[in-house]
Amino acid sequence: MEAAVDAARAAELAAALGLHPLAARVLAARGHADPAEAEAFLAARLADLPDPFRMKGMEAAVERIARALEGGERIACYGDYDVDGVTSTALLCGFLRAAGADVVTYTPHRLVEGYGLNGDAVRSLAAQGVRLLVTLDCGITSVDEVRVAAGLGVDTVVVDHHTVPVELPAAAAILNPHQPGCAYPSKDLAAVGVTFALAMALRRRLRERGRFGPARPEPNLKEVLDLVALGTVADVVPLVGANRILVRWGLEQLATSRRPGVRALKRVAGIADGTPVTAGQVGFRLAPRINAAGRLDDAGRGVRLLLSGDAAAAQALADELDRENQARQEIERRILEQALADAGARVAAGARGLVLARDGWHAGVVGIVASRVVERFHRPAVLVALEDGAGKGSGRSIEGFHLYDALAACSGHLARFGGHRHAAGVTVERAQVEPFRAAFEAHAAATIADEDLVPRCRIDGWVGDAEVTEDAAEGLARLGPFGAGHPEPVFALRGAAARARTVGAGGAHLKLALGRGLDAIGFGMGDRAPACGGPVDAAFTIGFDEWDGTRRLQLKLKDLRPAR
Structure with missing residues (x-):
């Protein structure tokens, strides 16, 4: 899915502020086409904080x-x-x-x-x-x-x-x-x-x-x-x-x-x-x-x-906290394996929203695992850690599904809940877990359209091989910091030649030479290597890899597919 942009206004913005054309394109598409507004956005002055x-x-x-x-x-x-x-x-x-x-x-x-x-x-x-x-x-x-x-x-x-x-x-x-x-x-x-x-x-x-x-x-x-x-x-x-x-x-x-x-x-x-x-x-x-x-x-x-x-x-x-973080990671791995299996069964049964619950899960970790389940199945998920007669849980959502509103619609089955659109917490009696699951799945079925279940890679634009340069990486870095609501810009090459190999333990990561030989790395994408048998459409961020005092241009893959 490509962001819409007025090319003429982007060019004017680049000229007015001395921006790299790709950076100007991103700013214009994100609502900062006016040079004065774009300058204020880039400067991010403390004096501009609201009273x-x-x-x-x-x-x-x-x-x-x-x-x-x-x-x-x-x-x-x-x-x-x-x-x-x-x-x-x-x-x-x-x-x-x-x-x-x-x-x-x-x-x-x-x-x-x-x-x-x-x-x-x-x-x-x-x-x-x-x-x-x-x-x-x-x-x-x-x-x-x-x-x-x-x-x-x-x-x-x-x-x-x-x-x-x-x-x-x-x-x-x-x-x-x-x-x-x-x-x-x-x-x-x-x-x-x-x-x-x-x-x-x-x-x-x-x-x-x-x-x-x-x-x-x-x-x-x-x-x-x-x-x-x-x-x-x-x-x-x-x-x-x-x-x-x-x-x-x-x-x-x-x-x-x-x-x-x-x-x-x-x-x-x-x-x-x-x-x-x-x-x-x-x-x-x-x-x-x-x-x-x-x-x-x-x-x-x-x-x-x-x-x-x-x-x-x-x-x-x-x-002490570093040691606890390592322990948390081990607990998370165990719960994730079980949650993915449970989620797969519910998705196979047609569920558009997921409520997963087990004894032995750690209430302090289920929120992180819920995020992983959402990433894998692209459905809102609430994970509940059961102990004795009750359970404590955390939920995460997808774009277009308001999690807090969904929980409010199911509140008759919950002892307590709170949160916002994307994340929330719940307390539920053990006897209410199944009724809550049924109500949540019904609400999701009524509000989530088929297209909402298809993960999309949003790109800021298609680029040519020659546009992907160190100057572009430096120009785009001026737009940071990146995060929710202002993600790092993603661009895509269409029909690029790709020489692929896997790296890391068990071939977990994908290493590509794209187009003219651009270095690209896809973390956790080793299983996508078979898609690189011919030309590919590849989406990526443009940045640098810095190691041992040296810096070189590197693309981080976000998605790829055989060229269309």
Whole structure:
């Protein structure tokens, strides 16, 4: 599927901004054909971040937190156990401590307490003297728990980005760009992005009130953008608008971060200090290690890692998380093998949506496996880990199928659910698994068309062999960072000669010499070698392979087929 583009406008854009023609083509097709708008998109200036006070609830949130600071009230930062929640907690806690607050953190145990605010934790925090509770990456559905907090004399500020329910908690303030009537223009912030906006607004208000001075320096918010990049990329939100700006500068901060926890995390992930950090490295190397803490045990270790000021303690925590990530990978391999077999049977029976459940699956890992099942079968999938009389599960979806709405349609069979269009979590009683499966499959059958089940490789355009050059790779790199909502550009050659061989353990990967001899690698595509017996249509990204100080042009294959 090729992106539509106005060739004349793309040429004008290339001339106006000195862009490579392929880069201009991509920008124009993605809605940035106006030179001024394209220049702002490329520059991604911090000064272009929206005013945080445009967010509904910000004035009330800032006022309540400032009052707690000035009155010496104890504040609890209660964050979710994933990377977005962990980074949100570390960011706000670090800021509040720098501003002189009495602050504690709390991260619920995924397997014991589950997602979100819970009454026992609220009562425990109140007993510790907490008078203001700030929920981070959770809380938007916590009507009962916020009521419990209020009954104990604890006010709540909700900082969240998940789908807004009909009934909202009676909190002192709610920050969520999806609220009706919220004028904040970037609706797709991760929770850590909402938290950063809160920190921006708080700093401004505290500065006006004279909170900072020689004895208490004003926090430099640019230094926390490493946390914002980690949480934003890990939560797979669109890298456009404010998210693009935050991640653009956050990746720079990650490369040079003085935070001991980040430096230790990069070390165990094999990323040298001072070298550029990409969004891909965040998503596939750094984030999984932070997530491993919460998937298998105590996610509070991720918060402690990111807040640690001691290099040795941070390294010990990073080593621990690295070991847990390896254990998580082994558990994931076992569950994936079983899930693929179960999914294959359901697909053969005609299912367009998948609900898979087994005893012995790990609740902290089923979300990752659900993503793999969706990739393989191109159907929305909910995987449930059963234990005793109930199960906890995670779901992932495909384009065109709103997962949260689907779960809402099946909510009569669920004890609890939450999430958004692409990902969600559920709690379901064992006796309700089969009725839930039937309802979910029926909803999918009614809403998913035949064409939705066919995976498509979207390309930004067909190119000629001569257009694939180092200049093109450098020009396209200017469009980064890439991620959800702004993927790395994909181009395609039509009818190209292909000399193929397999590489890696068991011939897992496909190595091609395309056209004039362009070097191409297809990771995990070794089984596609038979398609290369003649000319092929090949889709790929254009970049560089860097090894041992040398750099060379390399294409990364996304798809291929015999030439048509």
